[in-house]
Amino acid sequence: MKKILVLLLLLGAAGGGFLHYRNRPEPAPRYLTAVVGRGDIVQTVSATGKLQAVNTVEVGTQVSGTISELYVDYNASVAKGQLLALIDSTLFEAERAKAAADVAAARASVAEAQANVDDARRTYERRKTLYEKDFIAAADVDSAETTVATTKARLLSARASVAQAEAALRRAETNLGYTRIVSPVDGIVVGKSISAGQTVAASYQTPTLFTIAEDLTKMQVEADVDEADIGYLAEGMSVAFSVDTYPESTFHGHVHQIRLEPSTTENVVTYSTIIHVDNPDMKLKPGMTANVEIEVATARDVLKVSAAALRFSPPEPAEGKKGQGGGQGKGQGKGNGNGTAQGGARLWTTDLRPISVRTGLSDGSFIEVSGDIEEGLEVVTAVIGQSNGDSARPRMPF
Template identity: 45%
Template structure:
């Protein structure tokens, strides 16, 4: 403790001892507030994170070395626009090989069909000669077997041709995969590769870019406590601020309240999604938003500070006959509470029914309290005469 602070503490202690030993009865010191008439807004607060409505991870279907990158961070892209290319040499060679294999298979099919036609002709000739007893039955059987074998060779070669055709198609597709295009209109928010880097797509397509769809429309994903989630509904207005622009207020509307609970350390929350317009691109993905949901508004109502609703007279004050009968039972279920009005220096307990609260003030829907009435929020009790305490008693509020 500094010397200055120590001196102040000693002075405060001595003044308290003198007040306690002067033999006077002393009076309680009241701290008051005033009932007002005006507007009150019911709010629920939460924190959330800004994100794009749609985010797409762009990867590579094939492995290879990056030869060209056409975009960078924050680049705006269109659907189908080329954003990167892999070195195509290996894939071009594979395509040439597949094309040659296809042509060879097609030629072999042509040869097999010619052989089959010749075998069929020989079989028919052998049959005619066998009917004239000019060749043996064995020669006829051999000719027919040769024709059947030739037909089978044609079918087998057709299968090889289809296989070669499929290999050619795959080679063409893989060559096309070396040209990487944007799947959506949007903006590049992440680039994870550089020119010359080798991309390996053996087990899982690597993420080369992350593209967000139109950052002029974003969303805030918020976590709302289970005690407050019932106050929210789709279409409700929401306000929020971000640390980047602490003096600027942004607005949005609740689009969705998700039913899936999130439990962290026995605290249950629910996700509420807010649609936000971002025409100036001031908001960026990942920003933390301090959100206020406006679930109700009341105009021209009598409202009192919550401190007045929390106040309860201390027992010492009640023992002196001030403050009326203690009302410790707060029937919060139907909104009935007790406030203490200060009239002619005395406490007057008043039962009221409360309504909407904004966290600082609460609406009064029933009761004799009117705008301008003075209500007690705290009290300081004097020390008993002759006591060696610190003078004043503690502030008494009920929370």
Template identity: 45%
Template sequence: MSKPRSKPASNRSKRRLLVGVVVAALAALAAWYWLSHRAAADEGEWRTTTVESGDIRVAISATGTLSAISTVTVGSQVSGQVTDVLVDFNDKVTKDQVIARIDPSTYEAQINQGNAQVASAQASLRQAQATLANAEADYSRKAELGASQLVARSDIDLARAARDQARAQVNAAQAQIRQQTASTETTRINLGRTVIRSPVDGVVLTRTIEPGQTVAASLQAPELFTIAEDLSKMKIELAVDESDIGQVKTGQAVSFTADAFPDRQFRGVVDQVRLSATTTNNVVTYPVVVTVDNDDGTLLPGLTVNAEIEVSKRDGVLKVANAALRYKPANESATSQAPRAARGSGGGVGDDLARTAASLELDATQQAAFDSANAAIERRQAARQAAPQQQGNSMFGGPGGQRSGGSSDSAMQAQIRQRMLERYQQDFAAFRTALDDAQRAKWDAAVSALVGARRAPLYKLVNGQPQQVMVRIGASDGTTTEVSGNIKAGDVVITGERPRS
């Protein structure tokens, strides 16, 4: 009787266990759902990033080819058969070292022939000189007899003509001697050219001749060797895009790698920015020459390199992710209640001017003049920010500093910057007068840079609400951008909006 009752009890235990598992699973699912939504609620509706203080390095990428700084092509000025080749590829040579010889027999024979012609011309000269002496004597006798009317006038004239003709023969013989001597000297020079010498100290890169080969120099000098003058100093000719060439200056640092040495990074310096543009498939590039130290001889001529030109490096500046500068709120009314002080136009300029003034090493009189001018500017800005009727007309062309866009907006921005520059020049006129020439030049450059800087809106997250601030934009490395203005390290700025559930 007990066995039939055991099966229902076992089934009830299984059902209770199954119900318990289901309830536990539902409880876990509910907990996960609640926790995930709680975390999302804690994160808020904004994606954010933090303003940081750090360094920004701006570089331009380009490719090029390594080569020797000076490469000399050695040719032959004379024709003939090559009898000796005394150097090979990669051989080191010194200046005036004999590196090849051409058969000199043709030129030696021409010199012998020239010497014989000079000797013949000298014999003709002696003969002409004897004839001249006889003609002068004959003319002198007849001239004396003619004075006594003992010789006809025609005989005197014939004697004078014979004398002059003999003199011309002497001159012709002398000219022939000079001509033959010069011709022989030319042949002697060509004979010397049959010995090919290195014009510089260097290394043989290429050799294009073999013993027994005939070279012909009738129209142009054939190329026999290519010699790199010094491989401890090399150069790279980079092709830089026209959009980047304006940032490249002489003296900028360059880092590069070569496929032959993938684990090493080499360095160089921009030596020259050439003006000869090249257009390929409608792409305009400019050659930039970079000099490289190659004391260890690692780098080889002809290697293709991938280089980065460091055009700017900013240390210890405020920087923010580029996503924050790209962010525009979907609902502009979200920022319409932002405090006016946060949306003012001139925030942070005073701090930048103060930093510039501090770098000038001012004396007490100059510092007092700066403090007075800067205090007057701060009072004027505070009064302008307190005036509600002026808030909607920001100096950046619209409510909250938003720009209207278009060419008219660009013209307006240029006018505003010009007025700002004139205003700062007027406000700091007394301070500027107190500076010396070097300080004044540095101050003028800093003020022009501040006024001409590009500006963009950032949206700080304050008490869970966005506040728009206008910041000046500086250098960018493609990921982060230098910013300055009404912002500081640690400020939280918006980069996007989270999707609403």
């Protein structure tokens, strides 16, 4: 009898516990919140590019030969007109000497032709006088006149030969001058592709011997900007960028040129954007990769809130949440992806009271807001779980 009584008491306790569990109050949701703050919002366009000198000159040679002397190396500072290298000039000096001799010979031929013309003219004058006195026939006069015309033609030909020889001399002297490789600009040698004793051939194309960066205190970034962002850019916009070797430093420049020629790589269309940069301390070097942020719009001292707050929608009522667990609720996905909830931009206070707002500039993390809203207002950004009591609401920084 006692065993039956104990069993009934246990069954009664279990039933009471089950009824209490079923009728327990619904746990209160816990929210992640953010505060409406005031500050600046800067909208930027991101891109990457390579640093390079504003003007880079490739120095080549127009004549072939062996490099006999080399006067500069990498990173050497050079001045305009400075001698960089010499090509063996033995053959070119011989060609100049031959051309000079040809000029002398052509001038001697002119003198000889001139003498022949003078002699032919005197002969003609004598025969003409004799013919007038009937001492010779008219045919002799005609022959002398023909000789004058012939010698004049030979004189013209000799003078043309002089001009031709002088042109050949100038060409030989020019080629001899090309054996001196000089710098066309002031700058720094950033590339060298020759060494003393090497033979260079300029038969079909001009070989590059040196690459000279004109002024490394003024550099440029050639950034590839995606076609989706190129419409936001304009010349003169401010640019901030960083390089891997100085991760803690930010460098500044401005958009100098937006080139209209598109480039397509794997179906991605980009436009080359030239950014001018000052480099007074020479920290930036050609070839460095620049991570560029181009400032396209700025809102100063405005109310702003986390973009997540505009994507939040309150969870469904308790009847519709059974069996779903304590996540963020179905309402979390009702935003349209750009920070505006369906039916207009709306923020939710911690007591789930909606506030309609107008949105403005966004930098991806924060959005400018205006309307019936004040600085310091706490708004909900997400449901992060359930609790049985009034626990503290975690906040996001504004």
